[in-house]
Amino acid sequence: MSAKQDVSNHALTGLKAINEIYQIFALTPSSQFALPQFLQLILQTAVRLTRAQYGALGVFDATGTHLIQFLTVGIDEATRQEIGRLPSGQGLLGHLVHEESVLRLKDLTKHSRALGFPPHHPPMKTFLGVSIRAHGRIFGRLYLTEKQEADEFTEIDMEVVKSLAIQSGTAIENGTLFQEIRAAEDKYRLLLQSTTDGIFGIDRQSRITFANQAALKQLGYTADELMNQPAHELLCHAKPNSSVYSASECPILESARDGRGHPNATEIFYCKDGISIPVEFTSTPMMEQNEVVGSVVVFRDISDRQRAMTALRESQQRFQQLAENIEEVFWLTDPEKNDMIYVSPAYQQIWGRSCESLYTSPRSWLEAIHPIDRNRVEGALSRQASGAYDEEYQVVRPDGSTRWIWDRAFPIRDDQGKVYRIAGLAADISNRKELERQLLQSQKMEAIGQLTGGIAHDFNNMLTVINNYSEMLLDEINPNNISQRAEAESIKEAGEKAAVLTRQLLAFSRRQVFEVKVLDLNEIVSNVLTFLRRLIGEDISLKVCLAPTLGCIKADLAQIEQAIINLVVNARDAMPGGGLLTIETQDVELDSIYAQQHIAVTPGRYVMLAVSDTGCGMDAKTKARIFEPFFTTKTVGKGTGLGLSTVYGVVKQSRGNIWVYSEQGKGSIFKIYLPEVKEQVEPTCADPVSPENLRGSETILVVEDEKLVLTVARAILERYGYTVLVAHDTDEALRLAQDGSRLIHLLLTDTIMPKMNGPELAVRIISMRPKIKVLFLSGYMDNALLAVIELKPGIAFLQKPFTQVDLSRKVREVLDKPQPR
Ligand SMILES: Nc1ncnc2c1ncn2[C@@H]1O[C@H](COP(=O)(O)OP(=O)(O)OP(=O)(O)O)[C@@H](O)[C@H]1O
Ligand SMILES: [Mg+2]
Numbered sequence: 001m002s003a004k005q006d007v008s009n010h011a012l013t014g015l016k017a018i019n020e021i022y023q024i025f026a027l028t029p030s031s032q033f034a035l036p037q038f039l040q041l042i043l044q045t046a047v048r049l050t051r052a053q054y055g056a057l058g059v060f061d062a063t064g065t066h067l068i069q070f071l072t073v074g075i076d077e078a079t080r081q082e083i084g085r086l087p088s089g090q091g092l093l094g095h096l097v098h099e100e101s102v103l104r105l106k107d108l109t110k111h112s113r114a115l116g117f118p119p120h121h122p123p124m125k126t127f128l129g130v131s132i133r134a135h136g137r138i139f140g141r142l143y144l145t146e147k148q149e150a151d152e153f154t155e156i157d158m159e160v161v162k163s164l165a166i167q168s169g170t171a172i173e174n175g176t177l178f179q180e181i182r183a184a185e186d187k188y189r190l191l192l193q194s195t196t197d198g199i200f201g202i203d204r205q206s207r208i209t210f211a212n213q214a215a216l217k218q219l220g221y222t223a224d225e226l227m228n229q230p231a232h233e234l235l236c237h238a239k240p241n242s243s244v245y246s247a248s249e250c251p252i253l254e255s256a257r258d259g260r261g262h263p264n265a266t267e268i269f270y271c272k273d274g275i276s277i278p279v280e281f282t283s284t285p286m287m288e289q290n291e292v293v294g295s296v297v298v299f300r301d302i303s304d305r306q307r308a309m310t311a312l313r314e315s316q317q318r319f320q321q322l323a324e325n326i327e328e329v330f331w332l333t334d335p336e337k338n339d340m341i342y343v344s345p346a347y348q349q350i351w352g353r354s355c356e357s358l359y360t361s362p363r364s365w366l367e368a369i370h371p372i373d374r375n376r377v378e379g380a381l382s383r384q385a386s387g388a389y390d391e392e393y394q395v396v397r398p399d400g401s402t403r404w405i406w407d408r409a410f411p412i413r414d415d416q417g418k419v420y421r422i423a424g425l426a427a428d429i430s431n432r433k434e435l436e437r438q439l440l441q442s443q444k445m446e447a448i449g450q451l452t453g454g455i456a457h458d459f460n461n462m463l464t465v466i467n468n469y470s471e472m473l474l475d476e477i478n479p480n481n482i483s484q485r486a487e488a489e490s491i492k493e494a495g496e497k498a499a500v501l502t503r504q505l506l507a508f509s510r511r512q513v514f515e516v517k518v519l520d521l522n523e524i525v526s527n528v529l530t531f532l533r534r535l536i537g538e539d540i541s542l543k544v545c546l547a548p549t550l551g552c553i554k555a556d557l558a559q560i561e562q563a564i565i566n567l568v569v570n571a572r573d574a575m576p577g578g579g580l581l582t583i584e585t586q587d588v589e590l591d592s593i594y595a596q597q598h599i600a601v602t603p604g605r606y607v608m609l610a611v612s613d614t615g616c617g618m619d620a621k622t623k624a625r626i627f628e629p630f631f632t633t634k635t636v637g638k639g640t641g642l643g644l645s646t647v648y649g650v651v652k653q654s655r656g657n658i659w660v661y662s663e664q665g666k667g668s669i670f671k672i673y674l675p676e677v678k679e680q681v682e683p684t685c686a687d688p689v690s691p692e693n694l695r696g697s698e699t700i701l702v703v704e705d706e707k708l709v710l711t712v713a714r715a716i717l718e719r720y721g722y723t724v725l726v727a728h729d730t731d732e733a734l735r736l737a738q739d740g741s742r743l744i745h746l747l748l749t750d751t752i753m754p755k756m757n758g759p760e761l762a763v764r765i766i767s768m769r770p771k772i773k774v775l776f777l778s779g780y781m782d783n784a785l786l787a788v789i790e791l792k793p794g795i796a797f798l799q800k801p802f803t804q805v806d807l808s809r810k811v812r813e814v815l816d817k818p819q820p821r
Pocket of ligand 2: 569570644
């Protein structure tokens with residue numbers, strides 16, 4: 001072969017090689033998956049073009065120490081694996097990679113760094129190696145050995161291999177970059193899809209460019225349905241209160257337009273099915289090379305949160321409504337820290353202290369407890385480890401007034417059973433306590449009343465006998481027998497005193513026989529005024545304020561007069577150094593609230609009589625006992641202690657109430673309330689029968705189980721000229737009444753008898769003798785009699801003990817009265 005021919009052969013080989021390399025370039029992979037095949041192709045091409053016997057191509061990992069791909073040509077698999085496992089960077093190949101980019105050797109065994117190939121590597125002499133690089137980064141190396149039919153690789157071989165190595169480098173670099181991008185993309189996709197927050201992006205025209213799974217799920221769209229749709233019109237155009245706003249106001253669009261971010265905003269998004277959901281969102285502008293290209297919206301459905309918030313708000317509201325509107329104090333403490341956590345506003349009302357004062361000094365409620373109760377309450381507080389207690393105590397308010405409290409505490413435990421809160425309820429029970437006091441008082445009065453009433457009843461019978469016989473005795477004793485007369489007079493006097501006393505006792509026990517009439521209280525006061533003036537003396541001024549118009553009452557005139565006198569006398573006695581005594585009358589309406597606070601008061605219209613003084617007043621202890629019979633603070637002989645008990649009895653018997661307000665050193669006011677009646681005052685009956693007309697000749701049936709009283713009555717009536725039939729009991733009386741042979745004009749009967757009471761007997765006898773008149777004799781007002789009085793207000797009574805004159809006058813009165821029927 002000529003030299004010319006040789007050159008042209010070489011050129012041809014080179015051209016072929018170039019051609020083939022170009023073809024390979026065209027195959028540079030666009031995806032990493034094709035990279036190994038491409039590298040294999042490169043290696044095979046290199047081996048073929050250079051006519052090498054063996055070839056190898058290794059790709060390093062990122063650290064440059066381990067091969068991640070190792071391809072060979074002409075070497076069996078076992079050897080390939082062995083070689084591939086060798087650490088790189090040593091020996092000849094290390095030298096190739098780190099120091100030279102190309103190495104062409106005639107005999108590699110002669111090279112100073114010839115070591116490093118494994119023993120199983122096929123024998124080699126000629127060597128052509130290049131490092132694989134791109135943009136200064138080393139990716140691996142490619143080497144060929146044992147050029148066939150030549151003792152050295154040619155320069156063309158070298159150029160061919162170099163350009164193949166460059167192409168490999170580019171392909172590997174591409175592959176690596178591609179992989180990196182793909183990994184980053186995967187990461188972001190994963191991030192985007194795994195978050196529960198909805199995320200979507202829009203471009204500058206507000207068109208949706210992407211949406212993650214959570215966004216699709218919450219909004220109910222598929223990705224296709226959303227893509228390229230206008231976000232404002234479709235999703236976000238309403239404020240949290242559902243008011244719609246225009247695109248120019250849309251914060252999301254603003255981010256895409258002007259690059260202004262909106263963190264943590266709230267509004268309403270619309271879902272595909274038209275339902276709106278409250279959301280919290282952040283819109284962030286998307287930038288590319290300092291240009292706003294759109295915005296990303298990250299949102300979260302906050303319906304649950306809003307529901308929870310609403311529920312919480314409602315529960316708080318409910319608690320507040322409850323705690324702030326109940327009349328009781330509701331409180332909550334932390335026992336460990338001794339902190340007051342909550343106290344309801346009622347505390348202010350009841351304790352008269354601010355809630356704030358209790359928060360700052362949590363023991364101030366305890367310090368307000370009345371000294372009488374404080375030790376006991378403190379004891380109760382410390383006794384129970386749980387903090388539970390149930391106590392009643394009084395508190396002293398800053399203005400000095402007191403309130404009764406019923407306070408209960410309940411422990412609240414955590415999961416371990418440890419008490420970590422104490423809740424309590426403190427109620428103002430002052431009203432109840434006052435009612436209890438009033439009830440106790442009235443029960444006491446009732447008991448004393450029964451006792452005194454019982455005694456007085458028996459006394460009256462005895463006094464009727466004593467007083468009348470002593471009177472008769474006096475009539476019969478010779479006026480000249482002075483000493484005998486004096487003795488009889490003493491008996492009479494003592495009897496009369498005893499009668500007064502029993503009358504007072506009866507009045508108190510509400511058993512006084514009384515005659516109910518419709519009365520005008522103003523008239524009564526006016527009538528006794530002159531007498532009262534005399535009674536109180538010069539040093540005391542009397543002021544009388546009578547209501548210009550006043551309702552009527554129904555009561556016994558004498559009783560009411562007596563009550564007024566007793567009150568005025570007491571007021572006088574309370575002002576030994578003089579003062580002002582006021583008598584006042586007034587119409588009042590006692591409402592249900594008043595009735596709730598005062599025992600035994602029925603709501604309605606009342607007529608009030610008030611007697612007030614500017615005297616000594618009384619302390620609480622005295623006040624508690626003033627209505628008891630025989631309770632007096634006056635010296636012996638000065639007072640009997642029956643004045644107020646009489647008043648009490650009279651008022652109660654008239655279905656009224658009496659209340660006292662008194663302050664020591666300032667004075668007292670007694671208020672009597674008597675039920676107002678609709679009826680008008682009856683004209684007082686004509687002149688009473690005068691003593692001259694007391695005699696009579698009619699027949700009277702006297703019924704009385706007390707023998708001595710019966711005898712006295714009979715004696716008196718016979719003295720006055722009457723014919724008297726006597727009966728010891730009701731059977732006898734009925735028998736006598738049945739006997740139609742004689743006319744009986746009047747039935748004079750006791751009211752309380754063993755078998756049948758007076759009113760019942762009267763009914764029976766009247767049925768037999770319709771014209772008969774009836775006069776009841778009673779020392780004692782019992783219920784049966786009361787019932788009769790209620791039914792027939794005009795019915796006649798005579799109270800025991802009676803005198804001769806009392807009896808004969810009453811008998812005459814009844815007999816002379818025209819028949820009502
Ligand atoms: N206006 C008053 N001011 C101060 N204390 C009074 C007044 N009225 C009554 N009291 C007190 O009530 C007590 C009882 O009164 P009550 O009228 O029942 O009896 P008394 O006045 O002591 O005696 P009596 O009325 O039988 O002569 C009196 O002793 C007095 O202590
Ligand atoms: Mg008195």
